[in-house]
Amino acid sequence: MNKDNILEVKDLKVKFPVTGGIFLGKVAEVKAVDGISFEIKRGETLGLVGESGCGKSTVGKAIINILKFSSPDVIITGEVWLKTADDEIELLKLSRNDIRKYRSLIQMIFQDPYSSLNARLTVGQIIEEPMLYHTNMEKKERLEKISWLLEKVGLQAEQSKRYPHEFSGGQRQRIGIARSLATNPKLIIADEPVSALDVSIQAQVINLMQELQKEFDLSILFIAHDLSVVEHISSRIAVMYLGSIVEVGNGKEIYHHPRHPYSKALLSAVPLPNPDFRNKERIILKGDVPTPMNKPSGCGFRTRCPIAQPVCAEAVPPLEEKSPGHTAACPFV
Numbered sequence: 001m002n003k004d005n006i007l008e009v010k011d012l013k014v015k016f017p018v019t020g021g022i023f024l025g026k027v028a029e030v031k032a033v034d035g036i037s038f039e040i041k042r043g044e045t046l047g048l049v050g051e052s053g054c055g056k057s058t059v060g061k062a063i064i065n066i067l068k069f070s071s072p073d074v075i076i077t078g079e080v081w082l083k084t085a086d087d088e089i090e091l092l093k094l095s096r097n098d099i100r101k102y103r104s105l106i107q108m109i110f111q112d113p114y115s116s117l118n119a120r121l122t123v124g125q126i127i128e129e130p131m132l133y134h135t136n137m138e139k140k141e142r143l144e145k146i147s148w149l150l151e152k153v154g155l156q157a158e159q160s161k162r163y164p165h166e167f168s169g170g171q172r173q174r175i176g177i178a179r180s181l182a183t184n185p186k187l188i189i190a191d192e193p194v195s196a197l198d199v200s201i202q203a204q205v206i207n208l209m210q211e212l213q214k215e216f217d218l219s220i221l222f223i224a225h226d227l228s229v230v231e232h233i234s235s236r237i238a239v240m241y242l243g244s245i246v247e248v249g250n251g252k253e254i255y256h257h258p259r260h261p262y263s264k265a266l267l268s269a270v271p272l273p274n275p276d277f278r279n280k281e282r283i284i285l286k287g288d289v290p291t292p293m294n295k296p297s298g299c300g301f302r303t304r305c306p307i308a309q310p311v312c313a314e315a316v317p318p319l320e321e322k323s324p325g326h327t328a329a330c331p332f333v
């Protein structure tokens with residue numbers, strides 16, 4: 001195991017059984033995450049991108065081990081290792097009780113700042129909640145921390161008595177960020193934290209996250225469906241398609257020189273095209289994303305790939321190193 005990593009995910013698979021018929025037996029399964037491996041280094045932001053439905057949120061929820069609570073029948077295999085200064089813990093093996101000890105170290109920021117904050121609680125109570133569950137802080141300490149955190153995210157300490165509906169989307173996401181920092185986490189899983197915000201606000205929230213990351217030496221898994229959003233903040237980017245990671249590399253390299261045919265298509269679809277691509281033709285993929293209930297054999301992308309060959313149906317192509325630190329799951333690039 002590598003000491004530089006805070007998180008190592010190994011061959012993670014998440015399947016949701018689909019039930020039906022009169023006896024409500026299992027009739028199919030959704031392979032939401034189909035055997036992915038990656039690591040997050042200490043202090044780095046790893047961007048995880050891919051179209052809606054490719055399994056990004058499921059990866060985030062599997063890491064913090066909360067899938068079982070919303071979907072008791074879910075089948076999760078693989079390993080998720082959290083590595084602290086003096087401990088290595090396999091999170092998937094922990095019981096609900098045992099995981100509480102470690103949950104202070106990993107926090108999540110959710111996509112929708114409108115629904116992810118409890119409307120009945122004040123902002124102060126919202127930020128206090130994780131401290132109550134995951135720390136032994138005294139009341140006075142908690143109140144001081146709430147004020148301090150509100151100022152850190154660009155709000156005012158007095159605003160702790162207000163309710164979420166009194167804030168704009170961008171401000172609410174700042175509250176979500178303050179909440180995520182309340183337990184001094186080492187790793188933040190940010191699940192499309194700016195997707196629900198106006199474009200003009202997105203950059204402000206991303207800049208704030210970047211400042212906080214430096215100040216608190218955080219590691220971040222930054223999930224997005226749009227490559228242009230992760231490009232600014234990510235040291236490395238992993239591209240996901242239909243439950244699999246198809247390419248991983250340095251953020252700039254993936255943005256400027258993607259190798260995998262799917263990454264190329266994803267990049268050519270970004271709203272503010274990268275100048276390297278502005279004069280090239282947009283790649284319009286044929287067909288729809290297949291359902292994760294019925295994945296194509298071999299390469300999951302073959303039904304839409306512009307350069308697919310007959311052999312692509314035979315085996316799942318592994319991630320291979322194409323240049324130092326840059327891997328792609330396609331033998332033809």
Ligand SMILES: Nc1ncnc2c1ncn2[C@@H]1O[C@H](COP(=O)(O)OP(=O)(O)O)[C@@H](O)[C@H]1O
Nearest residue numbers: 016030032051052053054055056057058071292
């Ligand atoms: N609780 C669940 N039960 C059944 N299917 C699910 C559940 N959660 C997610 N899925 C399915 O898993 C796939 C991946 O979903 P998700 O991780 O939310 O994708 P993303 O975050 O990339 O949009 C989708 O096909 C989705 O419908």
Ligand code: SF4
Nearest residue numbers: 299302305308312330
């Ligand atoms: S393995 Fe085949 S189908 Fe998959 S991306 Fe490469 S060329 Fe396309």
Ligand SMILES: [Mg+2]
Nearest residue numbers: 056057058192
């Ligand atoms: Mg999602």
